Amino acid sequence: xxxxxxxSSENVYADMFTTSxxxxxxxxxSIDTVNRLIRNYQKDLKEFGVLGFEIRKPKRGSIGGxxxxxxxxNEEQTMLLLTYMDNTEPVRQFKKAxxxxxxxxKRSLYEKQVQFELGKQFSKxxxxxxxxxxxxxxxxxxxxxxxxxxxxxxxxxxxKALRQQRCIPKDEPITHYLDGDEAGAVKRVKEQxxxxxxxxxxxxxxxxxxxxxxxxxxxxxxxxxxx
Numbered sequence: 001x002x003x004x005x006x007x008s009s010e011n012v013y014a015d016m017f018t019t020s021x022x023x024x025x026x027x028x029x030s031i032d033t034v035n036r037l038i039r040n041y042q043k044d045l046k047e048f049g050v051l052g053f054e055i056r057k058p059k060r061g062s063i064g065g066x067x068x069x070x071x072x073x074n075e076e077q078t079m080l081l082l083t084y085m086d087n088t089e090p091v092r093q094f095k096k097a098x099x100x101x102x103x104x105x106k107r108s109l110y111e112k113q114v115q116f117e118l119g120k121q122f123s124k125x126x127x128x129x130x131x132x133x134x135x136x137x138x139x140x141x142x143x144x145x146x147x148x149x150x151x152x153x154x155x156x157x158x159x160k161a162l163r164q165q166r167c168i169p170k171d172e173p174i175t176h177y178l179d180g181d182e183a184g185a186v187k188r189v190k191e192q193x194x195x196x197x198x199x200x201x202x203x204x205x206x207x208x209x210x211x212x213x214x215x216x217x218x219x220x221x222x223x224x225x226x227x
Contacts, residue, residue: 001026001093001094001097004018004022004026004097004098004101005017005018005098005101005102005104005105006018006019007105007109008052008072009167009177010166010167010168010177011172011176011177012109012112012113012115012116012175012176012177012178013109013113013176014109015074016074016075016102016105016106016109017052017072017073017074017078018072018073018078018098019070019071019072019073020034020035020038020070020071020073021070023073023078023081023082023094026090026093026094026097027082027085027090027091027094028085028086028088028089028090028091028094029085034081035069035071037081037084037085038051038071038073038081041080041081041084044080045073045077045080045081048074048076048077048080049074049076049077051071051072051073051077052071052072053069053070053071053072054069054070054072055067055068055069055070056068056069056070075098075102078098078102079095079098082094082095082098111180112178112179112180112183115178115180115183115184115187116175116176116178116183118187119175119183119186119187119190122187122190122191122194123175123190125190125191125194126146126190126193126194126197127143129193129194129197129198130142130143130146130197132197133197133200134200135200135202135203142203145203146193146197146203146206147159149193149203149206149207149210150186150189150190150193151174151186152215153189153210153211153213153215153216154182154185154186154188154189154215154216154217155182155185155186155215155216155217155218155219156215156217156218156219157219157221159174161221162174162177162221165221165222181217182217182219184217185216185217188216189210189216192209192210193206193210196209
């Protein structure tokens with residue numbers, strides 16, 4: 001029973017959920033039975049949050065079939081729904097696997113959130129260092145350029161590519177979408193840049209110094225599929 005719990009996005013404050021399809025598959029029941037239970041107890045389930053869903057289309061190349069609704073249930077909704085099902089051996093095993101995976105996912109999210117919160121102060125310090133830089137007047141886009149340089153040196157990818165691959169909205173910080181190792185690398189380079197700005201180095205000098213150490217934590221982004 002691997003991959004029972006998913007995240008709504010790569011955001012550090014994303015929601016965790018499992019699906020009605022998985023509950024049917026591992027809960028010793030049929031899709032129709034699970035969907036009927038969800039419809040019958042919607043009021044109960046909604047007491048624990050929004051009852052989300054997605055519409056899945058038939059797999060490409062399959063014969064027949066229609067788009068169908070797949071429910072997304074958070075941890076509390078999932079456990080409540082399982083109490084309405086027969087407590088068979090498969091259901092009990094499924095419950096244990098869900099408890100374990102929800103717990104692991106929560107721990108992972110918490111670690112990312114801690115890294116993000118710790119990184120806030122580094123970002124504030126960096127803003128202050130840019131504002132106090134004697135080169136600010138000659139480089140009107142100093143912060144934007146420095147920010148792009150930080151991600152390139154920390155992770156080996158551009159901020160533009162990172163936003164595209166992880167579907168990061170323009171009005172949200174990239175740091176919401178980094179894992180612990182990535183956030184740590186970015187934080188390290190931000191601290192280095194803040195120190196170099198404090199030494200009154202300009203952008204090109206900072207870039208040259210950072211390039212000497214190389215990329216801190218190289219990541220690889222998957223190639224986007226084209227239509």
